[in-house]
Amino acid sequence: MNKLKILRKKIDGIDTKIISLLLQREKEVKKIAAYKKSHNLSVVDKQREAGVLKRAIKKSKCKLSKIFIKDLFQRIIKYSRKLQK
Numbered sequence: 001m002n003k004l005k006i007l008r009k010k011i012d013g014i015d016t017k018i019i020s021l022l023l024q025r026e027k028e029v030k031k032i033a034a035y036k037k038s039h040n041l042s043v044v045d046k047q048r049e050a051g052v053l054k055r056a057i058k059k060s061k062c063k064l065s066k067i068f069i070k071d072l073f074q075r076i077i078k079y080s081r082k083l084q085k
Helices: 003-038 046-059 065-085
Strands: none
Touching: 003 065, 046 065
């Protein structure tokens, strides 16, 4: 197997892990949605969302573009909101 194929195989494995983690996150979001619904809480929690973004940017330790991390997590949050409605 040539070097490029080996590297791409590693990327494929990482992609599989990312999908698995997103599916796990989705399960937890659905649990949160049920909790919020049963306790009459709003789907949107701006303070929590800001904290998620801040934490994600901090965890990347400037090794990933802040714009990329912010965009990625804003998309994840948007999808999470959609699941909760």
